[in-house]
Amino acid sequence: MSELPNIPQGDIPHLPFSLDATFGALELGVLFSVFLFGVLTVQVYLYFVRYPKDPRGFKWMVAMVWILDLGHTIAICHCIYTITVTKYGQPTIITLPPKSLDISIFLSGFIGPLEQGWFTYRLYRFTKTLPLPIFCAILSLLRLGGSTGLFAISLAGPTIQSYLIREKWLIEAVIIVGASVDVILAVALCYHLSFWRKAGFRRTSRLVNQLMTWTIETGAITCIGAVTLLLTFLKMKNNLVYGGVFFLMAQFFSNSLLFSLNSRTRFARICAESLIIPGSTAQSISQLASSRPIPFFELSPLSPEPPELPKWQPAHGALVPLPNTGLSGPVSPVSPLCPDVANGASVQP
Secondary structure, eight states: OOOOOOOOGGGSOOOSSOTIIIIIHHHHHHHHHHHHHHHHHHHHHHHHHHOTTSOHHHHHHHHHHHHHHHHHHHHHHHHHHIIIIITTTOGGGGTSOOHHHHHHHHHHHHHHHHHHHHHHHHHHHHHOOSHHHHHHHHHHHHHHHHHHHHHHHHTTOOOHHHHHHHTHHHHHHHHHHHHHHHHHHHHHHHHHHHHHHHHSOHHHHHHHHHHHHHHHHHHHHHHHHHHHHHHHHHHOTTSSHHHHHHHHHHHHHHHHHHHHHHTHHHHHHHHHHTOOOOGGGOOBHHHHHTTOOOOSSOOOTTOSSOOOOOOOOSSTTOOEEETTTTEEESOOOOOTTOOOOOTTOBOOO
């Protein structure tokens, strides 16, 4: 086995910046990003296995997110390989990065709005009101426009220093708008869920609490990432730590979206456990499913549009009408937050 040649100390280039805070930060960002892309791939596989009857629009959205994320992962891997291998020993690469970095900016600009568009749609399906979802959609489109503008400007080939100085306001605006949309969506969903907790029963209140926790968790992933990106960009301009965080943002958005879609099975099970039906009027879940409660999580071709909210008195044993079946009886209220439950399952009194 041949030995590695000894490189004279004088031949090792002296770099006027810290490798740990520049190339090291980028490498860590790429490594974690590749790992999260693997997690995303598993989630995409589970989605198509678990929800074969989902609308085609949902399937196309998931496929598009995966393709965009694949392109983003390839772009950042090419970027770090060019910097650390192909252009090794050339300090100027830190000021004129490869074009693959520009491509990653472009692809990431589409992944975020797709995730925010899904949560905006979910907010509309739950509240059945337009003003707030439209406002969130406008902010998300502004973020997309800003990201596209940054990509177009980067194609002109400016140095990193001039790019960050001249386009500082646009970069900060894109980051702030993205974080704002995530916060607004999470707060709005929790605000409306709180109404059901106030008017519900003990078991439905437990369900709402879990839904609120889940909503905060999914929104917190992208929100914390956006805030971290903003802080590192503002306070650490002399290194590339913010670049490593930026590499992760696309995976945060895509994994948050797929986690939301794949969690519907778990919450369907929680919802089924929250149904209490006295033995004298016990129905099978297949009969109750025909009442079509609002499919907050379980969105399927069988329920393209949610029905009107059922009305009930906040007391155990209240009469609850079952639309589409003509049945009514002293059953405890079925939460409109519950997703559909698989036909044939039964509820124990």
